[in-house]
Structure formats: structure tokens, C-alpha cells
Amino acid sequence: MTNGKEDKEITIYDIAKRLKISPATVSRALQDHPRISAKTKKKIFELADEVGYRRNHFAGNLRSQKTQTIGVIVPRLNSHFMSSVIAGIELMANEHGYSLLISQSSESARKEADSAEAMFNSRVDGLMVSLAYDTNTLDHFDKFFRKKTPVIFFDRVKPHRSATSILIDNYQAAYDATKHLIEQHCKKIVHITAPPMQNVYKDRLAGYRSALEDAKIKFREENVIVTNLTQEAGYESAEKILKMKPLPDGIFVANDSCAIGCMIALKEKGIRIPEQIAFVGFNNDPMSTVIEPKLTTIAYSGFEMGEVAGRLLVNHLNSTSQINNTTTIILRSDLIVRQSSLKSPAGH
Amino acid sequence: MTNGKEDKEITIYDIAKRLKISPATVSRALQDHPRISAKTKKKIFELADEVGYRRNHFAGNLRSQKTQTIGVIVPRLNSHFMSSVIAGIELMANEHGYSLLISQSSESARKEADSAEAMFNSRVDGLMVSLAYDTNTLDHFDKFFRKKTPVIFFDRVKPHRSATSILIDNYQAAYDATKHLIEQHCKKIVHITAPPMQNVYKDRLAGYRSALEDAKIKFREENVIVTNLTQEAGYESAEKILKMKPLPDGIFVANDSCAIGCMIALKEKGIRIPEQIAFVGFNNDPMSTVIEPKLTTIAYSGFEMGEVAGRLLVNHLNSTSQINNTTTIILRSDLIVRQSSLKSPAGH
DNA sequence: GAAAAATATGCAACCGATTGCGCATTTTTC
DNA sequence: GAAAAATGCGCAATCGGTTGCATATTTTTC
Known part of the structure; x- marks a missing residue:
């Protein structure tokens, strides 16, 4: 042989x-x-x-008590944004000889805790987490903090003195999105979002609110629809919207798939977008260019976020830099204007 | 403290x-x-x-010479299908105490070989691979075969006596898709696909061809457009289509995103879908329900494929079953009919 | 050219779990 | 009640790198 x-x-x-x-x-x-x-x-x-x-990694790691492994916990693997982040992390990690241990929480805080436990038992050298919908405490990461294992939160984060966060300026992005709708002469702008437990939704809500108030539009509780932001939820939200009197003339949704679900439903009911209701989403999902009219949205690169998070962790582990010096990293995001929000003829 | x-x-x-x-x-x-x-x-x-x-895994693995790790190499991580597969694999692996080492080839045979090398050096207990676009030899997996490390190919596979393949019946699915177009009275059906190097595209082409011939429609080389199947490629393919005389009245595309790119371009040129040209895609990407009209497509579950592949490998590693007994597993796929292909009024 | 400093290599004890083999104790067999 | 079988547990080697300390060799210093 x-x-x-x-x-x-x-x-x-x-x-x-x-x-x-x-x-x-x-x-x-x-x-x-x-x-x-x-x-x-x-x-x-x-x-x-x-x-x-x-x-032989095992022999070496056994002796050196390092695993050369990074744990990653995400709400779900099969979303465009998350898989892009992972692709970015993978790139950095691979480049520096780290392997990835990947796990999904399925948006459940309990499974997130289970995953964290498993990661801890696998003795990962570092952990990257994007929090589940209903995570409201970081207790399940205490073990890591105590052991001084670096933890990085990305996108869906919670501040903690022992962890670093990487995210975009959700407040500003939402402010810009809302302001854009106002500039399109929207007077009654609805915001569809998730329960404001996670920073991303809380901040987006705040940005929306500020933009309204700066334009002397009164913020109204009843113009905020809280859902789980799935495409189906968007579809269902359309019902609530159709019952509003008067109908809103602009909707800012905290994520694209939900926005798209809602648009589809409204279109089925004969609502014209953007003439009757203008739409702005969030995330720049590939779907946003498929829906008709194309969806105005906030773009930020998951891949880049993954790269940044990966680089930060790897550098810290190789101690070329100390992670503790940094507690928050804000990445760039941009409003991409497409037809779904253009009431004025400016949009060629 | x-x-x-x-x-x-x-x-x-x-x-x-x-x-x-x-x-x-x-x-x-x-x-x-x-x-x-x-x-x-x-x-x-x-x-x-x-x-x-x-x-301590390291101590144990060092002794037992097992890594409790499964390597996964995919063309890209950030596609809906692939991330679903990985979610499925992750579920099975986690359940049985295996970790996942994930890597992407970015559709390059060279990077695929590099990843395989890295996986080999990490001494994964088993390997799962979906081949890159331009992979035309399995030499870079020889090391695994020689060492009798189980290798499973999924979706994009190549037959090999030492490996198991998991896939759908691409021939039949394409046959059904094409037949469906024929039943909608399409006379000139174009097929957009990738270079027939990979089984998936070769088989789909063959299914398309057989369906035509069974309906006494002559297969014509010039009705097959070879692209890289991205959304942009679909967009560009529209040009070629518009130059055809007569215009085709049906198009079967080997993947949804490309189909959607093409549809968008054609719509921009004023072509009515499905009246003038009917469309069938492949994969049931979430986007297929967002495009207008909704895209008829072949549905098969990436998640399920991941689960099956994961279970097979895990069972083999725990030697409750021998993988060698099985060389090919065919999973179910279904034609999902939506508006994009319904010329006859039968559509709901 | 001897002492000091720098350079190059080896010894042996780890890291923590696994397992073949052997011994001791208990239970079964007739 | 003695031999045979089954049960319960420990000894010590092993997996393959890593690293503090010691030793050997070469180079520099004055």
C-alpha cells in the first residue's frame, strides 16, 4: 500500500x-x-x-494549558448577518492558528447558558457571543470572567466591566433612518422592533424617538409595535398597521426580514409603497434588494464585525495588546437609500 | 474574591x-x-x-488518540443553505459530544486543499465536505482515506470508494422542474447553470435534457447558459436571454439567487413573468418568496442534510454502525410551485 | 590565558486521563 | 469446603510536547 x-x-x-x-x-x-x-x-x-x-495539539495544549480554540455563540447560524460574522471570525482565527468552536443558542437564554457551559468545559481560550433575545443577565459567563478568559460581545451586547463589546451606533443609525423618513415628509412614523431588552433594540428605539422629537413630532407609545422581528411577525404586524387611523406614512423596522414580511402583507392589501407608506429596514440583508420596491436600510458589514472581533481576541491572546484597555468598539454603519422610502421625486 | x-x-x-x-x-x-x-x-x-x-479533553484525547472533533469544509459559510446544513451538523455533533472545526474554501480548490491539510493536522476524527466549484480531484483527501478517517461529502459530491455521499436526486429534481415548465406549455426552455464539473450541475443538466427529450422537445446546446450562478451572473444572463430569437418562454435556473437576479433584470426590461417567461429555481432560498412573482423552486432541507450527515458520522465514530456499508444517501426534494411558473390559470 | 559572559543543548519532571495486567476479595459451583 | 469464576480495585506505564534548571561549549573581555 x-x-x-x-x-x-x-x-x-x-x-x-x-x-x-x-x-x-x-x-x-x-x-x-x-x-x-x-x-x-x-x-x-x-x-x-x-x-x-x-x-500534536493535545500533548502541547495539555502541557501549556492553552486550547488554541475560540468559542462562538450566536443566536442562530443561518442568518445572513451571523454567517457573515462567522466567516469573518473564521478568517482571522484560521490565520493565527486558532480553531472555532461554534454553537447556537436558538435565541434562548437557557441554551445560551448551556452552550457557555459546554464552551467552558472545552476550555476555550476566548469567547465571542452575540446574545439571545431573552438574555437578561450575564451570570452564565461569570465563570469566564472569574477565570479571566476574555469574552467579547458583538452586535447584541450587554455592558460588563470584564468584557469588550463590538457593535455599531444603533442610536445614530436609527436616528438617521428616522430622520430620512421625516425628510421624505413622513408625519406619522411607526417603529417595529423587538422587546427593548437588548441594546440593539433599545438604542434603535431611542434613536427613532430622538429624531422625532428633534423634528417636533410627538413620540407616541402606540406607534411602536413590538414583535419578534421574524418575517412572519412582519406579515402579522401589517394587520395592526392597517387598523391605525390615520394610516402611518412611514415605517422604520429594526430588521430587514421583518420589514419585508410587512411590506409583502401591505402590498397584498393594496397599499402602495412608498407613496402611501415609506419603509426603512435594518441590516442590508440580500433580500432587501429583491423586494419591490427595494428596501432602504442600514448597512453594516457582518464580515467586518467578525474580522474586528477575531483580530481583537487573537491579539489579546497572543498578548500583543491587552483587551482590557478597550471596552467598546463602534463600527461604521450607513444608511442606504433605495426606492422603498423615496416619496420625493429626487430618487431618479 | x-x-x-x-x-x-x-x-x-x-x-x-x-x-x-x-x-x-x-x-x-x-x-x-x-x-x-x-x-x-x-x-x-x-x-x-x-x-x-x-x-480535561486534552489529557484524554492525548491518551486515546481521538480528538472528538469533526471537520467541516464548505464553499462558503454565508449562504442560507450552507449555514442551515451547519446548523444541522452542529445539533447532531453537540448532542454526541463532538465539536466542530469549520472552514470555508471560498469556492477555491486550492483553499479547499489547504483547509483539508489544516483539518488533517488537527487530527479531526471525521470530515464533512461540500466541494468547491473548481475541485476536480479528490487527491487532497488521500491522507484521510489512507488513515481511514471517515469522509462524508454532502450536496456537492464526487464519488469515491472510500467516502460516503449525501445528496438529493438532482437528476430527478431537474427533470420534475423542467417537466413542470413543459406542462405549463413552455416550448423553449432555457437552462442557466454552472460549469457541469460538479455532480449537482451535471445531474441537473441531464434531468433538464431528459425531460425535454421525453416531451419530444429537441435539446439545444445554445439554450444552456453557463455562469457562476451568483445573483449578478443572473442579472447579466438576462442580456443573453433578451438577444435570443425567439425569446424563451421558460427558464430553469440551477439556483435561486441566480434566478432572482435574472428575473429582476428581465422585469426591468419589461418582460412579464410568468406570462412571457416562466421561471423555476433551485434551493428554496428564503428570497424565493420575496421576489415577485414568487419563485417556483426545488426545496430540500439543508438542516436535514446536516443532521443526516452528522448522525451518520457520529454513529460511525461511535461504531454503532459502519459507514462503509453506505456509499450514497439520497434525501428527499420537492418541487414547490409558486406564481413564477404558473402560466395556466390553475394557480390557486 | 584565565575569568566572565554568552550561547547551545540536555535532563527530567511535568500536564491529566487511560488501560493492560495483576492481586485481592467475594461469590458461585459441585 | 476447596476449586473455579466473578467482581473490585490499584500499579505503573503511556500519550507527545513543554520548560525550569543544570551543564557543556564557545566567545568575549582585560
Whole structure:
């Protein structure tokens, strides 16, 4: 069959024996330790290469008590935004020799806690989390904080003195989105969002409110619809909207899929968008360019967020930088104007 | 601060000492070894629980030469289908104590080989792969085959005597899709697909062709448009279509996003869908219900595919079943008829 | 050219769980 | 009641790198 050599794993002991030196020297050489002479290193690297030596992570990690693994917990894996974030994290992690342990909470705080427990037991070197819908305490991460394992929250975050957060300025983004609707002469703007338990929804609500007030439009509780932001929820919200008198002339939704569900329902009822009701979403999901009219939305890159989070964690773990110096990182977001919000003829 | 106990990791030695028994007994008890008495086990479990013992994977894996890790390589992470598959795999893997090492090839055979190499070096217990666009050899998996590490291909597969494949019947699905268009009285049906290097595209092309021939419609090379199946490619393909004389009256696209790109472009040119041109896509992407008219498509569950693949691998690794007995698993797929293909008034 | 400093390598004890083998104790067998 | 079988547990080696400390060798210093 095969060579025979290829079947047995090569260890540093094999290399040491062949070169008549000690395993310690081989180990150090492989780590590019300064105390090993260039000549010896060369010999070792060449032989290692020749015989196809592969470091055994388990032996090394056992000794060094590092796992070279990063845990990632997200609400769900199969959303465009989240899978982009993960792609970004993966890129950074892979580049620096870290592996990813990925788990989803399915928007449940309990499963999030379970995942955290599992991650803890797997002794991940660092943890990245985007919180579930109904997470209202960070107690399940206490173990990590106590052990000084770095934890990074992204997008859906909660402030904590031992953790770093990466997110966009949700307040400002929502302010801009709402202001844009106002500039399109909307007078009655509805906001569809999730329960304001998570920062993202609380801040978006606040931004919406401020924009209204700055334009001397009174904020009204009854113009805020709280849902779970799924596409179905959007569809159902349309009913509530149709019952409003007068009908709103603008709707700002805290996420695109929900906005799209709502638009579809309203269109079925014969509402013209944007003429009767203008729409702004949030996230720049690929779907936002498929719906008709195309959806105005807030764009921010999940991939970039993943990269930033990944880089931050990796740098900290390799201690080129201390994570503690940073508690919050704000990434850029942009309002992308499309037809769904353009009442004025400016929109070519 | 904290208890003090919580800071140091508990090992089986600690438990052994406290109970005045040997670590071997503790180890065996924790594995529910039959030779340890129920009484002893009980004591051990209780203490382990009390002091918060966590098994050290590294020590165990080092000894047992198992990593309890499954490698996953996908073309890209941020597609609805792929992230669903991964969600399915994650579920199964997690349930059985396996971790996932995830990596993306970005549709490049070279990066796929790199990832495979990395997975091999991480000594994954098993590997799941959906092949990149331009992968035309499985040589980069030889190492796994030689080492008898199980490899499962899913969706985008290539037959190999040492690997198992999980996929749908692409031929039949494409046949059904095309037949459906024919039943809608389409006479000239265009097929947009990717280069037929991968099974999925080859089989879909064959199904399309057979359906035509069975309906006594001549298959014409010039009615097949080869692209990379992105949404942009669909958009661009519309140009080619508009130049055809006569215009086709039906288009079967090998994936939804490309179909949608094409539909958007055609709509912009004033083509009426489905009246002038009927559309059928493939994958049942969430976008397919957002486009107008809603897209008829082939539905199959990525989540389920992930679950099946995960279960198969896990069972094999736990040797409750041998994977070698199975070389191919075909999952169910369904034609979902929506407005985009309904020329006849039968549509609801 | 001897002492001091710098460089290069080795020894051996870890890290924590697993497991073949052996011994001791208890139970079964006839 | 002695031999055989079953049960319960411990000893000690093992998996493969890592690293503090010691030792050996070379280079520098004056």
C-alpha cells in the first residue's frame, strides 16, 4: 500500500533520535526558541518537513494549558448577518492558528447558558457571543470572567466591566433612518422592533424617538409595535398597521426580514409603497434588494464585525495588546437609500 | 474574591485523594466502567459534581488518540443553505459530544486543499465536505482515506470508494422542474447553470435534457447558459436571454439567487413573468418568496442534510454502525410551485 | 590565558486521563 | 469446603510536547 512511514505519526522523539539530539531541543527549535542555534534549527526543520511531522495539539495544549480554540455563540447560524460574522471570525482565527468552536443558542437564554457551559468545559481560550433575545443577565459567563478568559460581545451586547463589546451606533443609525423618513415628509412614523431588552433594540428605539422629537413630532407609545422581528411577525404586524387611523406614512423596522414580511402583507392589501407608506429596514440583508420596491436600510458589514472581533481576541491572546484597555468598539454603519422610502421625486 | 477552590482545576487525582482511592478507579467510574461497584461510582460522581470536576479533553484525547472533533469544509459559510446544513451538523455533533472545526474554501480548490491539510493536522476524527466549484480531484483527501478517517461529502459530491455521499436526486429534481415548465406549455426552455464539473450541475443538466427529450422537445446546446450562478451572473444572463430569437418562454435556473437576479433584470426590461417567461429555481432560498412573482423552486432541507450527515458520522465514530456499508444517501426534494411558473390559470 | 559572559543543548519532571495486567476479595459451583 | 469464576480495585506505564534548571561549549573581555 503506502510507504509505512506515513501511517505512524512522527513525534519530536523520532526527530530527536534521528538527529541524535534531545527532544527538548527539537521542541524549542520548532518554536523558534532563540537559544537554539540556526544550524540546529535548520536541520530540525528540514527533517521535520521531510518526514511530515505534525505537532500534536493535545500533548502541547495539555502541557501549556492553552486550547488554541475560540468559542462562538450566536443566536442562530443561518442568518445572513451571523454567517457573515462567522466567516469573518473564521478568517482571522484560521490565520493565527486558532480553531472555532461554534454553537447556537436558538435565541434562548437557557441554551445560551448551556452552550457557555459546554464552551467552558472545552476550555476555550476566548469567547465571542452575540446574545439571545431573552438574555437578561450575564451570570452564565461569570465563570469566564472569574477565570479571566476574555469574552467579547458583538452586535447584541450587554455592558460588563470584564468584557469588550463590538457593535455599531444603533442610536445614530436609527436616528438617521428616522430622520430620512421625516425628510421624505413622513408625519406619522411607526417603529417595529423587538422587546427593548437588548441594546440593539433599545438604542434603535431611542434613536427613532430622538429624531422625532428633534423634528417636533410627538413620540407616541402606540406607534411602536413590538414583535419578534421574524418575517412572519412582519406579515402579522401589517394587520395592526392597517387598523391605525390615520394610516402611518412611514415605517422604520429594526430588521430587514421583518420589514419585508410587512411590506409583502401591505402590498397584498393594496397599499402602495412608498407613496402611501415609506419603509426603512435594518441590516442590508440580500433580500432587501429583491423586494419591490427595494428596501432602504442600514448597512453594516457582518464580515467586518467578525474580522474586528477575531483580530481583537487573537491579539489579546497572543498578548500583543491587552483587551482590557478597550471596552467598546463602534463600527461604521450607513444608511442606504433605495426606492422603498423615496416619496420625493429626487430618487431618479 | 472567590472560593479559591474554583480557581484551580480539579483533576481525577484530587478526587482520588479525597476519596482515598486510586485515580484509575476514578477514571473508570467516570466512564461507567462495569468493573467498578455502584457504591464507589456513586461516591465518585457525587464528589465530582460537588467540586465541579471537568474532564480535561486534552489529557484524554492525548491518551486515546481521538480528538472528538469533526471537520467541516464548505464553499462558503454565508449562504442560507450552507449555514442551515451547519446548523444541522452542529445539533447532531453537540448532542454526541463532538465539536466542530469549520472552514470555508471560498469556492477555491486550492483553499479547499489547504483547509483539508489544516483539518488533517488537527487530527479531526471525521470530515464533512461540500466541494468547491473548481475541485476536480479528490487527491487532497488521500491522507484521510489512507488513515481511514471517515469522509462524508454532502450536496456537492464526487464519488469515491472510500467516502460516503449525501445528496438529493438532482437528476430527478431537474427533470420534475423542467417537466413542470413543459406542462405549463413552455416550448423553449432555457437552462442557466454552472460549469457541469460538479455532480449537482451535471445531474441537473441531464434531468433538464431528459425531460425535454421525453416531451419530444429537441435539446439545444445554445439554450444552456453557463455562469457562476451568483445573483449578478443572473442579472447579466438576462442580456443573453433578451438577444435570443425567439425569446424563451421558460427558464430553469440551477439556483435561486441566480434566478432572482435574472428575473429582476428581465422585469426591468419589461418582460412579464410568468406570462412571457416562466421561471423555476433551485434551493428554496428564503428570497424565493420575496421576489415577485414568487419563485417556483426545488426545496430540500439543508438542516436535514446536516443532521443526516452528522448522525451518520457520529454513529460511525461511535461504531454503532459502519459507514462503509453506505456509499450514497439520497434525501428527499420537492418541487414547490409558486406564481413564477404558473402560466395556466390553475394557480390557486 | 584565565575569568566572565554568552550561547547551545540536555535532563527530567511535568500536564491529566487511560488501560493492560495483576492481586485481592467475594461469590458461585459441585 | 476447596476449586473455579466473578467482581473490585490499584500499579505503573503511556500519550507527545513543554520548560525550569543544570551543564557543556564557545566567545568575549582585560
